[in-house]
Amino acid sequence: MTQEFHKEAIQHPIFQTIGKTAEELGMDAYVIGGFVRDYFLKRDTPTDIDFVAIGSGIQLAKKVASQLKGKPEVTVFKNFGTAMIKHQGMELEFVGARKESYHKDSRKPVVEDGTLEDDQNRRDFTINAMALSLNPQSFGILLDPFDGLGDLDKKIIRTPLEPGITYSDDPLRMMRAIRFATQLHFNIALPSLKAINQHKDRLKIISKERIVDELHKILMSPKPSVGFTLMHQTELLSLILPELTALQGIEEVEGQRHKDNFWHTLEVVDNIAKTTDNPWLRWAALLHDIGKAPTKRFHKKIGWTFHAHEFVGAKMVYKLFKRLKMPLNDKMKFVQKMVLMSSRPIILAEEHVTDSAVRRLIFDAGEHVDELMTLCEADITTKNPRKQKKYKNNFQLVRQKIVEVEERDHIRNFQPPVSGEEIMKTFNLKPSREIGIIKEAIKEAILDGEIPNEYEAAYQFMLEKGKKMKLKVQS
Known part of the structure; x- marks a missing residue:
């Protein structure tokens, strides 16, 4: 000693x-x-x-x-x-x-x-x-x-006793071994790594809250992929996050292949770890593609598709959070929103960026538009330098456009310039579907750029819309 x-x-x-x-x-x-x-x-x-x-x-x-x-x-x-x-x-x-x-x-x-x-x-x-x-x-x-x-x-993680005894006694130590290896940039001793795989099923007796606590610490490390790779190798990840491991693998049909979405996801998480310490944005990066496994299809004419994977993925977020006893509050809703909208800026960046499309992006993302852009920039994992530069430049253009449009049109945290009460008063209406139709029409006109986001323009538009709907102005 x-x-x-x-x-x-x-x-x-x-x-x-x-x-x-x-x-x-x-x-x-x-x-x-x-x-x-x-x-x-x-x-x-x-x-x-x-x-x-x-x-x-x-x-x-x-x-x-x-x-x-x-x-x-x-x-x-x-x-x-x-x-x-x-x-x-x-x-x-x-x-x-x-x-x-x-x-x-x-x-x-x-x-x-x-x-x-x-x-x-x-x-x-x-x-x-x-x-x-x-x-x-x-x-x-x-x-x-x-x-x-x-x-x-x-730089080795090793157990004092035979690893099987240590891990069987408290199975959470398997997660802790991986967490320490990730945080400290250490290696797990080979007998210890093998023992984690052998005793992985013991993790089922550990509470979800304690498991998630270790997951959080791995996710918040400088390079989370180290921990997720170790969890994958030891098969712990398939027990905790089967939605993630379902993304692994590349299929080829008639010479057409798709990328391995599991390893792509880990790259995205490492990318976002360089730019944000927001744990829920990191969770969004981890889960942004989970809808791709259940929506993967092959079509002879167009190849592989993942139709509506963002919508499916957002619904999966709720089930995953519930199963892991994670908060089902605004944090979960934020992750859902990021997953649901994760492709929107990408589509914008690939096309000509119109004011109307940017207004709609700002309206739908609301106060989280900056986090959404951060997620989409982290999603660039191509190894082709020319493509990478092109995508980054395109996203920069989208960011600039967001600033310009927001300064001019004030769409973030949008409030209609004309209230429902004023519509009721103007046309002498009781609460009815007509009010909703007019409010929606004003919102759409502003987002499409037909009218500016100002009271006078919206009021005149309301009068015109009411006229078309044969509503009488109260004198």
Whole structure:
């Protein structure tokens, strides 16, 4: 076991306070996990810090809180034997060292008090099992029984115990292995990668919320395709997002082929990751083509088609979010809208950009027109430099046109210049379909450029439309 001093890692006064308090209680205490890992990786210090006590973590937390300024509240999680203190922007979590055993069909462990070694054995990866002693006489000593430092140096994700045991005990660790590999640019050790594939079905006992939490972290990494490729290789992805894996493969009929929409999608997600940290726009990039698998058809005259795949894909978004217990609120509706409209700017960019088409794009996309353009620009994955330049230039023209049209016509967040109440008053109407017809006609006239988006022009148009409908103006 390595015994090196790393006092510089634990200079914050909180560490000394915890160490001295533990000694007063006759316990040993250690900082363990992500804090130690990130210190050696020279990453930003995490605000959530894990401490392990050889004894009662809850007792240690309560005693520590009583020593701190302001005597912060201790939140106790009795079922897990843990306690948490929020202090100076940090979340300090305390647990007693323990050993765990699991039943095959459950995520709930049988927990017993244990040694530091027992606690390190039950950690997910060697790089998260390193601990620094906080007790005064051994302050800063590194305890690294599985050579986590060596694995950090080699950039390897490896489990402390045989990987099958680690993953079977807590199947979410399979997702965490992939997430760490993606975030840290590490490789998963080959036995560990094989074990994920062998134990993939154990993931079914994990709650959807915990799985989605890891998915989010993978999706929000600088290059999400790394994680999605690993999930695909280990067959986890087909369990979580079968709509995505259904896109894989290229079919050829009568010499005509289509592109592999799965690998294309991962390229799009990597592209959008360079330009936005909006998680829901990244979800839209991930799901923008899911409607292509169920709509794929071959026609002798025109080849492969994916008719109405955006409409079908938008409907699939709802089912997917519901199955994964993701929010069915405005975030889901935003993803749906992006998927539904994902081809609109592309069609515009390929043709002559008319003011009318741009007005309709702005009207339908509303406040999300910029995000839609960002998604469509990320959708450019051609390797042909000439084509790539052409598409990018075309999208730039569309963006310029959007700015020009919006400045002139104010279509974004469109409100009709003439209200329904005014139409009723003008023609002495009660609520009726005629009002809807006139309002729709005014909107269409503005979008088509027949009249400007101004009150006077819309009012005159309303009078003309009413005349054609044989409505009498109230005198």
